[in-house]
Amino acid sequence: MSEPLPAEAFAAALAGLPGMGPARLRAVLAAWPAEEAWGRVAAGQACERAPVALACRPDAAGVAALWRAAARRASPERVWEGCVRAGVAVLLAGAGGFPGCLDDDPDPPAVLFSLGDPAVVEGRRVAIVGTRRCSRYGREVAYELGRDLAAAGVRVVSGLALGIDGAAHRGALATAGAPPVAVVGSGLDVVYPPGHASLWADVARAGLLLSEAPLGARPEPWRFPVRNRVLAGLAEVVVVVESAEKGGSRHTVEAAMVRDRQVMAVPGSVRSPVSAYTNALLADGCHPVRDAVDVLVALGLSTVPAASADQRPPPEPGDEAGVLEALGWEPAAFEDLCARTGRTPGQVSVALARLQHAGWVGERGGWWERIG
Amino acid sequence: MLFLDEMAEFPATVLDALRQPLEEGVVRVCRARASVAFPARFLLVGATNPCPCGEGGAEGACRCPPGARRRYLRRLSGPLLDRFDLRVVVTRPDATEVLGGPPGEGTATVAARVAGARALARERGVGCNAEVPASRLDEVAPVVPGAARLLEYRLRAGLLSARGLHRVRRVARTVADLAGAPGAVSEEHVCLALSLRADLVAADAGDPPSHAGVRGLVSVPGSRRPA
Numbered sequence: 001m002s003e004p005l006p007a008e009a010f011a012a013a014l015a016g017l018p019g020m021g022p023a024r025l026r027a028v029l030a031a032w033p034a035e036e037a038w039g040r041v042a043a044g045q046a047c048e049r050a051p052v053a054l055a056c057r058p059d060a061a062g063v064a065a066l067w068r069a070a071a072r073r074a075s076p077e078r079v080w081e082g083c084v085r086a087g088v089a090v091l092l093a094g095a096g097g098f099p100g101c102l103d104d105d106p107d108p109p110a111v112l113f114s115l116g117d118p119a120v121v122e123g124r125r126v127a128i129v130g131t132r133r134c135s136r137y138g139r140e141v142a143y144e145l146g147r148d149l150a151a152a153g154v155r156v157v158s159g160l161a162l163g164i165d166g167a168a169h170r171g172a173l174a175t176a177g178a179p180p181v182a183v184v185g186s187g188l189d190v191v192y193p194p195g196h197a198s199l200w201a202d203v204a205r206a207g208l209l210l211s212e213a214p215l216g217a218r219p220e221p222w223r224f225p226v227r228n229r230v231l232a233g234l235a236e237v238v239v240v241v242e243s244a245e246k247g248g249s250r251h252t253v254e255a256a257m258v259r260d261r262q263v264m265a266v267p268g269s270v271r272s273p274v275s276a277y278t279n280a281l282l283a284d285g286c287h288p289v290r291d292a293v294d295v296l297v298a299l300g301l302s303t304v305p306a307a308s309a310d311q312r313p314p315p316e317p318g319d320e321a322g323v324l325e326a327l328g329w330e331p332a333a334f335e336d337l338c339a340r341t342g343r344t345p346g347q348v349s350v351a352l353a354r355l356q357h358a359g360w361v362g363e364r365g366g367w368w369e370r371i372g
Numbered sequence: 373m374l375f376l377d378e379m380a381e382f383p384a385t386v387l388d389a390l391r392q393p394l395e396e397g398v399v400r401v402c403r404a405r406a407s408v409a410f411p412a413r414f415l416l417v418g419a420t421n422p423c424p425c426g427e428g429g430a431e432g433a434c435r436c437p438p439g440a441r442r443r444y445l446r447r448l449s450g451p452l453l454d455r456f457d458l459r460v461v462v463t464r465p466d467a468t469e470v471l472g473g474p475p476g477e478g479t480a481t482v483a484a485r486v487a488g489a490r491a492l493a494r495e496r497g498v499g500c501n502a503e504v505p506a507s508r509l510d511e512v513a514p515v516v517p518g519a520a521r522l523l524e525y526r527l528r529a530g531l532l533s534a535r536g537l538h539r540v541r542r543v544a545r546t547v548a549d550l551a552g553a554p555g556a557v558s559e560e561h562v563c564l565a566l567s568l569r570a571d572l573v574a575a576d577a578g579d580p581p582s583h584a585g586v587r588g589l590v591s592v593p594g595s596r597r598p599a
Contacts, residue, residue, distance in 0.1 A: 333463045334567055349563035353522055366461025366570030 008090035009080035010034035014041065015111045016079060016214035017070050019063055022226065026093070026110040027055040034092070038076060044068035082215050088188050089114045099210075101125075105233045106258060109212045112230075115188050116208035120155065120179045124299055127157040127235035127256075129228075129249050130164025130242045131274050136330040138242035138274060139167045141266055143329070145239065146171025148292030150178045152301065155207070157181045157235050159227065160200060162193055164241045169203055170371070179207030183234065185227040187217035210234075225251040232256040237298050239289050240265045243277040250277065262298055264289045315360060319343060319351040324360055324370065331367040379418035384447045390416065394455050418456075420448070457502060457539050459570045489549040501546045506538045513545035514555075519562040526566070540565045 011034045015025055028037050031049040040046055046067055047053040047060040056063040083090055091098040093110050097118040102108045126149055128142055146156045146168035156172040158165040160182045172180040182203045186192045188211050191200050203209055212230060213223055228248065232238055232255035240263065243249035256263050264287045268275025282288055289295055315321050319341075326332075326340040338348050352368060355361045362371045376382065393399045397413040423436040424444050436444075453459065493500045496512055504512050515523065523540070526532040532540065544557045544565035553561065 333461060335463065345567070346560035346564055349567040350560050353559075353563045353566060357522065357525055363571050366459075 005035070005076055005080055007034035008092060009076045009083075010038040011092055011111045012083055012090045012113070012214060013038060013071075013074055013076040013079040015113075015212075016074060016216075017041070017067050019066055022107065022109055022212060024052070024055045024063075026108070027052045029092075029110050038071070041067045042071035079214070082189075083113070086189050086215060087115060088215060089118065091118060099234060101236075102230070102233050107229055108233070109230055111212065113188050113211045113214065114208060115204045117179075118208060120208040121181055121234060123155050123178060124153065124301065125155045125157050125181065125235050126295055126299070127231055127238045127252070128164065128168035129158060129231070129238060129240055129252050130278075131244055131247045131249065132161050132163040132165075133244075133274065134163040134167070134242045135268075135272060135274055136328055137268065137272075138164055138266070140329045142167035142241045143171035143174075145241070145266075145289070145292055145295070146180075147174050147177075149295060150180065151175040152292060152296055153178045154296070154299065154301070155179060155181050157183065157231060159224075159231055160184050160196055160203065160209075162196070166196055166199060168241070169199060173199075173202055173206060181208045181210065181234065183227055183231045184209060184211045185213065185223040186219035187211060187213045187215045189215050190218060192219040224248060228252040229255040232261055233259055235261055237262045237264060237295060239295060240278050240281060242266065242268060242272075242274045244274050245276040245280070247274075247277055253281065262287070264295065264298060266290075315355060315358065319347050320354055323348055323351040324355055327361065327368060327370050329370055331364075331369040333367060337368065373415045373417065376416070376418045379420040380444050380447045381420075382447070384449060387447065387452055388449055391452055391455065416456075420445075454533055454535055457543055458568045460568060461570045485550050488552075489546060492549045501542045501549070502539075504542055504545070509538060509541050513541045513557055515541065515544070515557045515562055516559060519544075519557060519559040522559065522562060522566075531571070536569070540569060543568060 011025075011029060014020060014028060014034070014037060020028075027049075028041065028046060031037065031052050032040055040048070041064075044064050044067070047056055047064040053060040082088075089097065091112040091114055093108055094103070097114070098112065099118070099121045101121070128145055128149075130138060130142060134142070142164045146158075148171075150156050150172035155178045156168055158168045158180070160166065160169060169180050169182065172178070180203050182200075184192070184200075188209055191197045200209070210230070211217075212226065217223070225248070228251040232252050235256065238252060238256040238261055240249050240253060253263050263281065265278040265281040266289045267282055268278055270279060287294070287298060315324050322341050322343065323337055326337055332340075334345070334348065334352075337352070338345055341348060343351075352361060352363075356363065360370065361368055363369075379387070393412040393414075394416060397411065398409040399412040401408050401410070422445070423441040425436050490500060493503075496504065496508075498504055501512075523532070523537060527534075527537060540562070541557070544562045547564050547568075548554075548557050548561040551561065
């Protein structure tokens with residue numbers, strides 16, 4: 001070994017042990033400096049300190065034995081090499097680069113893995129969250145909010161999930177505004193959902209990807225509610241665009257309320273199941289969001305609306321603009337587009353080919369969908 | 373003509389065994405003493421649901437988990453799908469259409485157009501445009517510069533394979549023949565040929581169209597002339 005390993009390497013290795021949730025990791029790292037903590041855990045002495053034993057209830061001895069066995073197979077050197085190779089930084093609570101807004105969090109992460117520039121979080125931040133199974137309306141609103149807030153210099157924080165999350169980040173990336181911030185549930189080298197691979201890369205390049213999960217961590221279901229609390233902690237305002245009565249956004253909203261973050265909701269149709277939760281929030285007294293200006297007012301920022309945030313030239317008037325308008329934000333089949341526009345299949349196919357070339361639409365399984 | 377209904381219900385090995393006869397038009401049976409080739413020039417038509425429950429059409433109606441949808445369509449391997457000349461997504465018609473929308477063209481009208489296109493193919497010395505060898509494509513099916521740029525972009529972006537390019541050019545020639553357009557193939561006809569080549573494999577590659585997806589597809593492949 002030419003150089004001694006930094007504390008981050010040992011913290012990252014500890015985060016990768018089985019059964020190591022945020023509270024346990026916090027207790028272990030509070031009990032000893034990271035390098036010594038690794039040694040103690042590997043020796044099976046983790047639960048000799050009372051706070052650690054408390055965090056590992058009810059079977060503290062079993063957890064200590066599990067960690068000891070896992071630590072014998074793992075090596076901080078290998079974990080650290082993996083991070084360096086993936087370009088992933090390890091941020092320790094209270095150390096440089098760690099988001100300041102999480103310092104006084106009631107349940108802060110002990111370690112954050114990051115891809116991109118960690119300084120990006122220092123700025124105004126709004127979380128845009130919602131259901132994966134959103135409607136065309138929700139997708140459009142999320143895209144526009146993301147775009148206009150980013151254009152106004154506000155960092156859009158979201159979870160890179162399908163539906164609302166992805167639309168908000170696509171919007172934020174469509175303008176040369178504030179960098180986007182994503183908090184994901186899996187390890188930073190495990191792209192989830194796989195279809196968001198390019199969006200994932202774009203966010204890492206333009207902004208910041210954060211995860212509490214160690215490299216290689218699968219997107220296990222328990223990680224998402226845990227992730228949602230970090231998302232809520234990072235935001236100053238949480239905007240729920242669409243969510244069903246029992247959606248995952250509920251975790252984020254509850255975590256935001258515990259942290260005194262303002263929660264805002266986009267009103268929806270009273271008949272739409274994916275607006276049931278947002279409408280219930282409004283009935284309970286949440287502020288409604290009609291457009292980005294409502295959010296900017298909540299942040300105490302200028303209320304001058306951001307002029308035309310989309311930097312790209314609009315598509316050619318005529319067939320292309322007509323087809324794009326007829327497509328809207330819902331997937332549509334080729335013949336639907338012919339019927340909606342009243343144009344011939346030839347005209348529609350040429351328009352779609354040009355729109356696809358220019359990055360406005362994409363095709364999947366015979367369905368056309370607007371992507372920009 | 374070989375019609376495979378519910379194509380994705382066949383084991384992948386069975387489907388992939390079709391690749392070689394589709395390409396060469398013969399089935400080879402090799403045993404210890406002899407190898408026999410049987411003629412097998414056929415038109416393959418396949419139909420499949422987009423997912424096991426078959427409800428993938430209406431919004432939110434599909435009851436399949438995403439993994440099941442992926443596994444289902446994965447049985448149609450990329451190389452096999454690449455050998456289909458036409459891949460068409462068939463959507464569920466809405467009620468008004470079923471209950472008597474505007475009538476379509478009569479079969480006799482279409483048959484006359486098809487006969488005309490076949491006659492053009494015979495003038496080129498082939499039974500149908502699918503039999504035009506790749507070496508003669510520049511002569512038989514030249515494309516206008518705008519369409520060439522479009523095809524080049526598709527190739528570079530990985531949206532089209534080399535085999536797919538040849539097939540698209542043959543289909544575009546046929547579309548132009550059916551429309552009565554001699555000479556270089558226009559951008560419109562190339563785009564129509566491309567739109568008859570739905571990207572089914574990518575249907576599972578990621579953020580699915582927010583609710584469900586392909587409702588049904590009919591794929592007409594390697595359209596060799598029926599023997």
